[in-house]
Amino acid sequence: MGGELLDSSLSSLVESQTLQWVFVGGKGGVGKTTTSSSLAVSLAQKKESVLLVSTDPAHNISDAFGQKFSKDPSKVRGMDNLSAMEVEVSADGSMRMLEESVGHSFGGAAGPSLFPALDELIKMVPGIDEAIAFGLLVETIRSMNYSTIVFDTAPTGHTLRLLGFPNLFEKAIPKIEELNNRFGGMLGTLGSVAGMNQGSEPINVTLGRMLKDLQDTVKQVTDQFQDPAKTTFVCVCIPEFLSVYETERLVQELSSFKIDVKNIVINQVIDLSKGVPAEALFAARSKIQMKYLKQIDELYAEDFHVVKVPILAEEIRGKDMIMKYSKMIMGANQKSFGLSSTSEYPGSLVNLIEQRALRWIFCGGKGGVGKTTTSCALATALAEDRAQNNLGPVLIISTDPAHNLSDAFKQRISPGGDPTKVLGFENLYAMEIEPQTAAESVLPREMLKDIAKFIPGVDELVSFSQIAKLVKSMEFSAVVFDTAPTGHTLKLLNFPKLFEKVLEQLGALKDRIDPLLQSLGPGLADSTGNPDLFTSANQSIDELKQVVAEVGEQMKDSERTTFVCVAIAEFLSVYETERLVQELFTLEIDSRNIVVNQLLDPEETDKLSLLKARSAMQQKYVTQIEDLYPRSEFHICKVPVRSEEIRGLDLLKSFAAGLTGEQ
Incomplete structure (x- = not known):
């Protein structure tokens, strides 16, 4: 050590001559965008060409640089060798890429009826944005147009599921190839009935070629990502408990992926020893907040x-x-x-609380x-009220992959399975x-268990399944959801609409191939020994529908469902x-409710006294970070909280100078 x-x-x-891929990540709200944007600015001052890519929904x-970027x-205005793009899940972007890929693999004619269903999936399936980002990433790797990305x-x-895609393909491709070899003849027959074969080549042969191409591409990606000379993660x-805990988990997962990580940025450090008067810092930050608080009120x-x-x-x-905190959001003081x-x-x-039909x-x-914090505090207030009125218990569910309920309540909340009673509350x-645990309970086959671990969006999909079960049972008088950040949550809430549209597409396909399935059905059985596989599947779909x-x-129904928006008084949050x-x-x-925190x-x-208390709390976690990540192995960069917002190229350059030790 x-x-x-x-x-x-x-x-x-920044000085490295070999790095090509730099990932910047962490918990929501820690300053990833400011750090990645500033780092890209610094790299552009040293490299021939730099590309900044946003894979966050x-x-x-665009807000950091004050100019609009697209897919x-x-x-970037003011920098000739720095470009930026925001990977967007859209019909004219992601769908175009898919159409080109599928069209090429199927001889240039994938069939017009295929793309409407894919379009709906791309737009609304939770987490598909990381899958598309990965596809775009592969295309970028092939082109190699930029010195550093x-x-x-x-x-x-x-992000971990995005970076876990090589692991997924390594496990899945050999098993898919085995299935293709075993059942290729039947698949070719199905393809003929469904009109998916192209010319004389059966669909199973086409799929075989696609898998081989995919395997080669994934190997290239894996080789680059696991080379510390070419790839690193910042x-x-x-300096707060949840962020430090999540950083530790992130470093461990990256190590399991064999991805280099040796740079840690600690943002928003309150440092009262640098000569900045506490009163001036407080006044400057308060002034910024007041501007956005007025905007929220308006x-x-x-x-x-x-x-x-x-x-x-x-x-x-x-x-x-x-x-x-619960008393505060209920109006005290x-x-x-x-x-x-x-x-x-x-x-x-x-x-x-008063709307007891919710x-x-x-x-x-x-x-x-x-x-x-808000969802936990609200759940405790609801539980107290429901107990006083002899109503059923209250359940709080985390659908955020970075589960924080255990940390908030200071007790172990079991992932999946049965709900855990929160200590100290009646x-x-x-x-x-937990996506992997929940997926394994409904996916009996080993291959599907492996795939479910890394499929983007499986957490929201499984969450939706749990919600559906709760709707049927109605064991609780109220259910509070601690959700994932905005983009993924909106896709979760979109799921009923998605499911309805996808079922229409599946119904049309089913009508075309049903006669063949009926003739093959008696000869098929799943791993549980069910002889009527397709009848069982149809029944399950009808029940889920x-x-x-x-x-x-x-x-x-506004009498039964509502959404509480939580924000802070800063530009991006507003x-x-x-x-x-x-x-x-x-x-x-x-x-109809908005909570403005901090x-x-x-x-x-x-x-x-307030700033000193916050600073002392932070120092405890700064020390913990330094203990966890020794300076002999990690670059630990501490960035003080600023008296101004970091927006625009000039302030990003100033922030970058702090990251690289130039000021």
Whole structure:
């Protein structure tokens, strides 16, 4: 563990002559976009050409640079050799890539009826954005147009599945080839009936060629990603418990993928030793927040309950602190934050407690805004009320791949399976849906278990299955959802609509091949010994169709379902909240409460004590990071909280100078 200490900056990364792929990732809300954008700016000052790619569904690099980027690379204004793109899940982008790939593999004519179904899947299947990002990544690898490519990634859970795709293909391709060899003749017959064969070549032969091409491509990707001279991952975090915990998990997973990681950026450090007066720092950050708080009031105060919550000196973990926060969102000790409210709606979530017919309450927003804290506090208030009124227990479910309920309640919440009783509360239960565990309970075959571990979006899909079961059983008086960041949550809520459209496509295909399936059916049996495989499958689809219809109906019922938007008073969060509210309106899902967290009160009388307390809390986690990641093996770069927003090229250059040790 000894040896020479590495410098506390990213200068060696920027100076590297061999690096081609740089991933930047971590928990939501830690400053990934600022870090990746600034790093790309630094690299562009050293390299011939640099490309910055956003694979986060909630694209933020356009906001960071103050110019609009699209699915195609475009030059960053003011830098001739830096380009940027936002990988978008769209019919004219991802679908074009798929059509070209499928059309080529099927002799240039994949069949016009195939693409509408694919289009719906691409648009709405949860997590498919990482799958498409991976496809685009492969295309970029082949072209090699840029000296270095920097990725601004989605939050940890989804990014790990993106980087886990080589592992998935390594396990899946040999087994698919085995199935293709064993059942190729029957597949060719099915292809002929369905009109999928091209010319004289059966579909199983075409699939064989596709698998071989895919295998070669995946090997090239794996070789590059596992070469530390060519690929590295920069972990970004903030000095708080959940972020440090998630960083540790991220480093371990990256090591299992054999992906190099030796740079850690700690953002938003309150450093009162650098000569910046505490009063001045407090005033500057408070001024920024006030601008966006006014904007939130202008947008929503007329129609929403806007709940304003101050930043606390302590972490919100454990029963006592959750109960303290719960009282605050229920209206206790309300502060004006220097604004005179004209809203006729109280600034609290009491309206949700009083509406006892409510069954489904979703809490969502941008990463790092306090969704878990808000959902836990709301669930505790609901549980207390329901107990007093002799109603059923309350369940809180995490559908975020980076599960935080265990950390918030300071107790182990079992993944999947039966809900866990939350200690210290009479009728509150919690559940963290673990995609791999849940998938294995419904996917008996070993190959499907392996694939389910890395399939993008399997967490939301399995979550939806769990929701459907709860709708049928109705064991709880209310269910609160601690959701994934905005982009993935919207796709989860879109699932009933997706399922309805995909079933229409499957129904049309079924009508075409049903006669052949009926003739083959008696000779087929699945691994459980069921002789009537296709009848059983049809029954399962019909049952799921009915459940999905029930869920869709309840989600549109404002008496039974609502969505609480959680935000902080910063540009990206306000922008994402506006998008979220608009999407919820389109989906006909009720939304009438907005919680604005982490506010600095300009009327605070002891600003220095508050900042000192936050700084002391942070230092505990900075020390923990330094203990976990020794300086002989990791570059630990500590970045102080700034008195201004980091937006625009000039401020990104200034931030970059801090990352590379130039200031």
